[in-house]
Amino acid sequence: MATAAHSVLPELDAGAFARWRSGGGRVVDLLGEARELGPVAGFRLGDRQVVLVTGASQVQQVLAKSPDTYVKRGHRLKPLLGEGLLCAAGEQWRRQRKLLQSQFTGRGIKVYEPQIRAAVAAVAERWRAAAAAGEVREIDADLRYFSLDVIWRSLTAHPLDPETHRRLVSAGDGFAAIPAFAPATGDTAIDFRETNEHVDRVAERAIALAGETDEQPGVVRVLLQAAAELPEYTERLVRDELMTVVVAGYETTATALSWLFLLLDAHPEQRDLALAAGPAGSDGRSAAIRALIDETLRLYPVAWLMPRYAAAPDTLDGIPIEAGTTVLLSPYLTHRDPELWPDPEEFRPQRFLDAERRPAPGAYLPFGLGPRACLGAQFAVREMAMLLEEVLPAFRAEVREAPAGAGYGLTVHPDGPVRAVLHATGE
Numbered sequence: 153m154a155t156a157a158h159s160v161l162p163e164l165d166a167g168a169f170a171r172w173r174s175g176g177g178r179v180v181d182l183l184g185e186a187r188e189l190g191p192v193a194g195f196r197l198g199d200r201q202v203v204l205v206t207g208a209s210q211v212q213q214v215l216a217k218s219p220d221t222y223v224k225r226g227h228r229l230k231p232l233l234g235e236g237l238l239c240a241a242g243e244q245w246r247r248q249r250k251l252l253q254s255q256f257t258g259r260g261i262k263v264y265e266p267q268i269r270a271a272v273a274a275v276a277e278r279w280r281a282a283a284a285a286g287e288v289r290e291i292d293a294d295l296r297y298f299s300l301d302v303i304w305r306s307l308t309a310h311p312l313d314p315e316t317h318r319r320l321v322s323a324g325d326g327f328a329a330i331p332a333f334a335p336a337t338g339d340t341a342i343d344f345r346e347t348n349e350h351v352d353r354v355a356e357r358a359i360a361l362a363g364e365t366d367e368q369p370g371v372v373r374v375l376l377q378a379a380a381e382l383p384e385y386t387e388r389l390v391r392d393e394l395m396t397v398v399v400a401g402y403e404t405t406a407t408a409l410s411w412l413f414l415l416l417d418a419h420p421e422q423r424d425l426a427l428a429a430g431p432a433g434s435d436g437r438s439a440a441i442r443a444l445i446d447e448t449l450r451l452y453p454v455a456w457l458m459p460r461y462a463a464a465p466d467t468l469d470g471i472p473i474e475a476g477t478t479v480l481l482s483p484y485l486t487h488r489d490p491e492l493w494p495d496p497e498e499f500r501p502q503r504f505l506d507a508e509r510r511p512a513p514g515a516y517l518p519f520g521l522g523p524r525a526c527l528g529a530q531f532a533v534r535e536m537a538m539l540l541e542e543v544l545p546a547f548r549a550e551v552r553e554a555p556a557g558a559g560y561g562l563t564v565h566p567d568g569p570v571r572a573v574l575h576a577t578g579e
């Protein structure tokens with residue numbers, strides 16, 4: 153909460169950034185150091201002021217209460233996704249969001265459930281064969297395939313084909329080259345031509361395939377209708393929006409699922425507890441599975457760093473914020489704040505089952521908060537839950553090779569393949 157008396161921004165000393173940089177440290181370590189200074193803390197990048205906001209009420213203020221003060225300006229994905237929803241701003245963003253919102257409400261996503269179910273069945277079939285053969289599988293690759301298949305089927309009513317899969321995996325390598333926070337690492341411009349070529353071809357294919365079905369799937373239909381009626385919906389914008397949905401929803405969901413299987417491997421009792429919470433399809437089982445998802449996203453909120461730009465002066469926690477300041481929010485650091493989350497490093501899904509202890513506003517934000525919160529949050533949770541409802545009772549994934557740690561790029565991700573043997577358990 154803003155107070156009348158102004159305090160001074162606690163800042164990392166001038167040498168901290170230089171020391172961190174020359175030591176080849178990770179961005180998360182620098183930010184972790186800043187977080188120790190308080191809920192609102194700063195450091196300087198050359199002549200640029202950066203303010204890290206991790207306190208719950210201040211996060212709430214930036215994202216939910218004052219979204220017109222703290223705006224998105226540019227986006228790390230803009231060279232690839234152009235004016236798509238993730239990168240758009242101002243009035244244009246508002247119009248675009250309104251158009252797609254109806255497709256992603258609780259009711260809107262019901263339409264996609266048969267497509268999700270088909271993608272779940274394909275994973276279960278692959279895992280059944282792998283379990284029978286005792287094969288070691290890269291389950292992170294299976295989960296990426298699954299989340300792409302879900303989006304592709306939802307957009308086009310067709311299963312993912314090998315050509316599209318190949319193009320999207322290549323494009324994904326282009327996205328992976330994007331640093332967590334470009335100014336911090338000083339990286340030079342990346343050449344996105346090849347990635348954009350893949351993205352263009354995939355968008356063309358999505359539109360062509362969606363046109364083959366009589367009943368065009370929701371998102372594509374809505375976009376093509378807009379293109380026919382509204383001059384601002386150019387061919388390029390339709391492409392940007394379609395690819396935004398694919399890109400924003402693919403790696404994020406797959407990465408969250410990879411973390412979930414790694415956490416369950418380290419805490420096998422949590423799988424047993426979730427299955428014991430009630431029979432298949434019961435409310436108890438659903439709530440327990442939802443808690444596994446929520447707790448995974450608390451420890452590993454895939455979009456772990458969200459930049460904003462102060463378009464006007466403001467006060468945060470009594471600290472004046474000048475217009476032009478870069479403001480960083482980190483769900484990852486907020487979710488691991490011991491003042492907000494007891495024993496924050498522990499994987500304890502039960503904390504989400506206790507209705508009396510709802511997180512404070514601003515303390516939990518794996519999907520962001522406020523008007524720019526994730527468009528696909530309900531879709532992502534539904535997709536993850538439908539997969540888990542099917543595969544958790546049927547298989548236990550025994551991880552044979554786990555990555556050494558986390559990579560902190562555009563997403564926080566396991567920094568290597570997750571190799572596992574699947575044991576058929578057949579509930």
Ligand code: HEM
Pocket residue numbers: 237238239249396397398400401402404405408453454455458459517518519520521523524525526527528529531532
């Ligand atoms: C576990 C999975 C996911 C996570 C953790 C996640 C996280 C996020 C976060 C944190 C934001 C806000 C970024 C910011 O405020 O700067 C966001 C925005 C967005 N997400 Fe997701 N997301 C996920 C899945 C999806 C899916 C499945 C879709 C689409 C089907 C999607 C589409 C979008 C879009 C379009 C935006 C931009 C919204 C806007 O600016 O109006 N996301 N996501």
